[in-house]
Amino acid sequence: MREGGSQFAPRELAFHMHTGIYPPDEVFMHRALGLAAHGLGRTAPNPPVGCVIVQGEQVVGEGFHPQAGQPHAEVFALRQAGDRAKGATAYVTLEPCSHSGRTPPCASALVAAGVSRVVIAALDPNPQVSGRGAERLRAAGIPVTLGVMTDEAVKQQAGFRSLTVRGQPWVVYKYAMTLDGRTAAVSGDSRWVSGEAARALVHGWRDHLDAIAVGSGTLITDDPLLTAREVPGGRDPRPVIFDRRGRTPLAARAVRPGAVLVTAPETETSHLEAAGVHIVRAHDLPGAMTGLGALGITTLLLEGGATLAGAFLAADLIDEVRVFVAPKLLGLGQSSLAAPHPTTMGQARDLTDVNVTPVGQDVLIQGYLHAVPELEALPATAQFA
Amino acid sequence: MREGGSQFAPRELAFHMHTGIYPPDEVFMHRALGLAAHGLGRTAPNPPVGCVIVQGEQVVGEGFHPQAGQPHAEVFALRQAGDRAKGATAYVTLEPCSHSGRTPPCASALVAAGVSRVVIAALDPNPQVSGRGAERLRAAGIPVTLGVMTDEAVKQQAGFRSLTVRGQPWVVYKYAMTLDGRTAAVSGDSRWVSGEAARALVHGWRDHLDAIAVGSGTLITDDPLLTAREVPGGRDPRPVIFDRRGRTPLAARAVRPGAVLVTAPETETSHLEAAGVHIVRAHDLPGAMTGLGALGITTLLLEGGATLAGAFLAADLIDEVRVFVAPKLLGLGQSSLAAPHPTTMGQARDLTDVNVTPVGQDVLIQGYLHAVPELEALPATAQFA
Numbered sequence: 001m002r003e004g005g006s007q008f009a010p011r012e013l014a015f016h017m018h019t020g021i022y023p024p025d026e027v028f029m030h031r032a033l034g035l036a037a038h039g040l041g042r043t044a045p046n047p048p049v050g051c052v053i054v055q056g057e058q059v060v061g062e063g064f065h066p067q068a069g070q071p072h073a074e075v076f077a078l079r080q081a082g083d084r085a086k087g088a089t090a091y092v093t094l095e096p097c098s099h100s101g102r103t104p105p106c107a108s109a110l111v112a113a114g115v116s117r118v119v120i121a122a123l124d125p126n127p128q129v130s131g132r133g134a135e136r137l138r139a140a141g142i143p144v145t146l147g148v149m150t151d152e153a154v155k156q157q158a159g160f161r162s163l164t165v166r167g168q169p170w171v172v173y174k175y176a177m178t179l180d181g182r183t184a185a186v187s188g189d190s191r192w193v194s195g196e197a198a199r200a201l202v203h204g205w206r207d208h209l210d211a212i213a214v215g216s217g218t219l220i221t222d223d224p225l226l227t228a229r230e231v232p233g234g235r236d237p238r239p240v241i242f243d244r245r246g247r248t249p250l251a252a253r254a255v256r257p258g259a260v261l262v263t264a265p266e267t268e269t270s271h272l273e274a275a276g277v278h279i280v281r282a283h284d285l286p287g288a289m290t291g292l293g294a295l296g297i298t299t300l301l302l303e304g305g306a307t308l309a310g311a312f313l314a315a316d317l318i319d320e321v322r323v324f325v326a327p328k329l330l331g332l333g334q335s336s337l338a339a340p341h342p343t344t345m346g347q348a349r350d351l352t353d354v355n356v357t358p359v360g361q362d363v364l365i366q367g368y369l370h371a372v373p374e375l376e377a378l379p380a381t382a383q384f385a
Numbered sequence: 386m387r388e389g390g391s392q393f394a395p396r397e398l399a400f401h402m403h404t405g406i407y408p409p410d411e412v413f414m415h416r417a418l419g420l421a422a423h424g425l426g427r428t429a430p431n432p433p434v435g436c437v438i439v440q441g442e443q444v445v446g447e448g449f450h451p452q453a454g455q456p457h458a459e460v461f462a463l464r465q466a467g468d469r470a471k472g473a474t475a476y477v478t479l480e481p482c483s484h485s486g487r488t489p490p491c492a493s494a495l496v497a498a499g500v501s502r503v504v505i506a507a508l509d510p511n512p513q514v515s516g517r518g519a520e521r522l523r524a525a526g527i528p529v530t531l532g533v534m535t536d537e538a539v540k541q542q543a544g545f546r547s548l549t550v551r552g553q554p555w556v557v558y559k560y561a562m563t564l565d566g567r568t569a570a571v572s573g574d575s576r577w578v579s580g581e582a583a584r585a586l587v588h589g590w591r592d593h594l595d596a597i598a599v600g601s602g603t604l605i606t607d608d609p610l611l612t613a614r615e616v617p618g619g620r621d622p623r624p625v626i627f628d629r630r631g632r633t634p635l636a637a638r639a640v641r642p643g644a645v646l647v648t649a650p651e652t653e654t655s656h657l658e659a660a661g662v663h664i665v666r667a668h669d670l671p672g673a674m675t676g677l678g679a680l681g682i683t684t685l686l687l688e689g690g691a692t693l694a695g696a697f698l699a700a701d702l703i704d705e706v707r708v709f710v711a712p713k714l715l716g717l718g719q720s721s722l723a724a725p726h727p728t729t730m731g732q733a734r735d736l737t738d739v740n741v742t743p744v745g746q747d748v749l750i751q752g753y754l755h756a757v758p759e760l761e762a763l764p765a766t767a768q769f770a
Contacts, residue, residue, distance in 0.1 A: 180566065313716050329734045344574050345570045345578060354712045358741060
């Protein structure tokens with residue numbers, strides 16, 4: 001577990017404050033989002049949340065939610081601020097909770113600490129509590145500003161929102177291909193399509209996402225480790241093995257405690273269960289996704305396997321796409337996706353919110369097939385009281 | 386034909402001069418390259434060349450080579466400058482000629498006009514004349530600066546350099562694919578992979594390149610126009626039909642005067658010849674390229690046709706690659722290249738000098754499989770006298 005009460009030197013803050021390029025609210029919320037990111041991959045089924053307490057232009061407290069069962073971000077930040085929270089502004093990336101759960105409600109803690117203003121990036125996506133935290137603050141006479149860096153916050157909370165709203169994980173489909181669209185040579189050889197920088201970044205994603213999907217074909221052929229081993233202090237994602245017929249060998253490296261086997265209802269799995277593998281039984285992919293949601297998995301990284309990825313696409317279960325394009329030509333080879341049915345060019349699925357980023361010698365193209373649940377329903381900017 | 390003596394208002398120049406971001410030599414050479422670009426697609430077998438005459442910080446003459454048989458860039462620029470050329474600096478994108486051809490030698494014209502300095506981006510690639518123009522200037526006591534924006538100039542002159550050094554056109558391979566690497570649906574349907582901005586840019590390339598290659602399969606299936614019809618004042622490239630067996634129908638829209646048919650030695654072609662089609666007979670692709678070079682074609686745009694493109698790649702005849710990646714997923718479909726033999730991932734051909742540019746909603750990835758001939762042999766910077 002990472003420490004929730006951090007001491008990250010906010011060097012960038014002073015720069016941004018004094019250049020005046022960004023309004024102060026955005027500068028501090030950006031900082032809070034950066035803090036929240038330290039919880040990515042560690043907080044499920046809770047969201048990653050960051051909090052910054054600012055007295056004047058001075059940061060007096062910082063925190064993030066490190067792990068389910070641990071205190072929320074606001075608790076760490078208020079603890080660090082101490083008396084200096086009185087009259088300060090609190091920045092939180094998600095609406096403070098209003099209900100007593102494993103911890104007392106954070107909205108009440110902010111009131112008790114005497115903060116004079118609260119800035120919230122995004123409301124809670126749970127319709128039963130959404131708006132209640134803000135309301136409690138308002139009722140205590142504390143002005144609440146909503147809608148600062150909402151888009152960034154909602155995307156950071158995609159997994160939590162997906163699980164809360166849809167009961168299933170947010171699916172990130174990732175692959176690397178050559179400039180002629182090949183993910184592997186005819187022989188299946190795929191070492192390496194992309195360069196070292198791209199591969200290091202993928203390990204960072206593995207560290208940040210709850211689980212990683214793999215088809216039984218890839219498991220048997222490549223016996224992948226599916227770890228975030230290149231990330232110092234990294235956390236390995238839970239392997240989720242899609243294996244309708246139960247072909248997974250007990251000796252596979254992905255078979256480890258915490259791994260999940262998605263299989264047909266009738267598959268014999270006792271040997272895998274004995275090895276600490278969770279079993280999700282489903283008739284189809286949507287059912288499997290519900291089963292993974294029930295395990296508290298908020299985010300799922302889908303890495304290659306043309307048949308599995310094609311089935312995900314056909315079932316409209318891919319939410320986000322991250323593709324490395326390597327500037328090289330292979331001439332013949334395999335493709336990333338093998339959907340079960342042909343389509344016309346007009347039926348191709350458009351990505352939205354596309355980002356293009358050079359990564360080493362490769363180009364990362366990232367975008368969305370679905371909006372993050374509730375993203376569109378959130379007010380862009382709203383003022384409470 | 387476009388006018389060689391232009392009156393383009395050099396608005397950008399003043400900006401760059403006064404910001405001081407670029408040294409003056411680069412600012413004026415950049416301008417000369419911009420002028421030269423107006424000749425792209427019109428000067429074969431000559432190179433596109435631009436010239437700027439600068440008195441103090443004042444541009445007093447500008448010109449470009451508009452078409453073979455017309456005066457060179459220096460002539461237009463000197464004509465515009467008149468007496469103001471005396472003591473001025475001349476910027477030329479290619480070494481001034483030293484031999485009397487269809488026009489008197491430009492090096493002599495610069496000497497006669499009394500310019501006090503000449504800046505040259507790149508030497509002539511023809512070993513029999515390379516360096517002689519610079520030498521003639523030097524012999525007349527005029528200082529010559531060589532190597533300003535050489536890389537940009539050499540790339541702009543890629544076709545001329547390829548024809549001069551290798552006796553064959555510079556081949557630009559272009560296609561558009563989805564993010565899962567499909568250039569068409571399973572049915573062959575490819576309307577549209579990329580967006581309007583990308584398609585407009587392709588018409589600009591067609592306007593700038595001498596010829597456009599098409600396989601007989603594509604010709605028969607799609608009957609493409611192969612024009613630059615979206616470019617106002619555009620010039621259509623010469624269609625080059627690769628058709629070993631002579632299947633090209635006389636009624637095909639690409640069959641027009643100036644078109645070229647590349648076919649086997651024994652193919653009957655009299656009906657096409659009667660329609661104004663040039664015939665290149667060859668046993669293989671390298672032979673065909675020599676034949677196209679003999680026709681004075683300096684640049685060839687290769688647009689799709691997986692089999693033809695695969696044959697070009699296998700014969701190592703692709704020099705430059707321009708790929709539009711459209712951010713959409715198709716799931717199944719056709720690939721850009723069908724090389725005749727499988728390769729391993731390690732044998733993939735790396736592009737160099739890669740540029741990534743957003744074009745509308747698409748991403749253009751451009752790079753090189755070969756250096757422009759003589760690019761590496763040219764001195765990066767050299768001073769004469």
